[in-house]
Amino acid sequence: MEYVKEYTVKPEHIDVQNIMDGLYYPFYMEYCRHDFIKDILGFSLEEEAQKGINMVLSQYTIQFVRSLKRDDTFTVTCQLMADGSGKPQIHFEQKIMLNNKVVTKAVFTGTCVPATGGRPFLPDAIKEKLKDAPILNA
Numbered sequence: 001m002e003y004v005k006e007y008t009v010k011p012e013h014i015d016v017q018n019i020m021d022g023l024y025y026p027f028y029m030e031y032c033r034h035d036f037i038k039d040i041l042g043f044s045l046e047e048e049a050q051k052g053i054n055m056v057l058s059q060y061t062i063q064f065v066r067s068l069k070r071d072d073t074f075t076v077t078c079q080l081m082a083d084g085s086g087k088p089q090i091h092f093e094q095k096i097m098l099n100n101k102v103v104t105k106a107v108f109t110g111t112c113v114p115a116t117g118g119r120p121f122l123p124d125a126i127k128e129k130l131k132d133a134p135i136l137n138a
Contacts, residue, residue, distance in 0.1 A: 003040055003078045005032045009068050019067035025104045026062060029094045032076035033108060036092070040080070041129055052115040053123070058089060062106040066098065074098045080129060081107070081136040088112075088122045091136040107136065 007028050015021040037043050037055065045055055068074060074096055081091035089111045096104040111120040122130070 001040070001079065003032070003036045004075050005035060005078075006073060006075050007031070008073045009070055011070060014070045019069055020072075022064065025064070025068075025096060026060070026106070028074075028076050028096060029078075029104075029106060029108070032078050033092050033094065036078040036080075041126055043123070043126060048112075049115065053112055054115050055110055055112050057108055057110045058120075060106055060108040062104060064104050066101065066103045068096070068098060068103060072098055074103065080133045082130045082133040083109075084135040088120045090122060090126060090130065093136070 009020050013020050013024040034045060037045065043055065048055065075098075077095045077097065079093045081093050083089045083091060089109050092108045092110070094106050094108065095102055112122055112126075113120050
């Protein structure tokens with residue numbers, strides 16, 4: 001299932017070349033991913049942190065294809081991907097799209113860790129959601 005949110009480039013995100021600074025592409029992906037985690041996975045980052053469970057990123061790869069410009073309205077997608085290695089991690093395949101063309105694509109990998117320290121794990125509710133997810137082809 002692909003989750004989609006719409007955003008508009010903020011003027012303060014434009015650099016001296018009149019394009020969006022590369023720093024902000026992952027931020028828009030993060031906004032979408034956090035909404036996906038809450039709306040689709042049913043995992044509230046804030047509530048779980050208060051219970052001592054932190055969802056954290058362990059890595060990401062990003063590819064820039066095109067640039068966004070001031071006032072562009074674009075969509076960000078997020079799709080859940082399972083890990084084929086059996087590690088306790090979750091993958092989010094994401095794209096930024098403008099006029100049905102890929103602007104940026106990325107894969108963000110995360111896991112959960114106890115706030116007090118300890119081994120990475122995935123809560124049972126997330127493991128259940130991963131059962132139907134496609135496996136990331138890494």
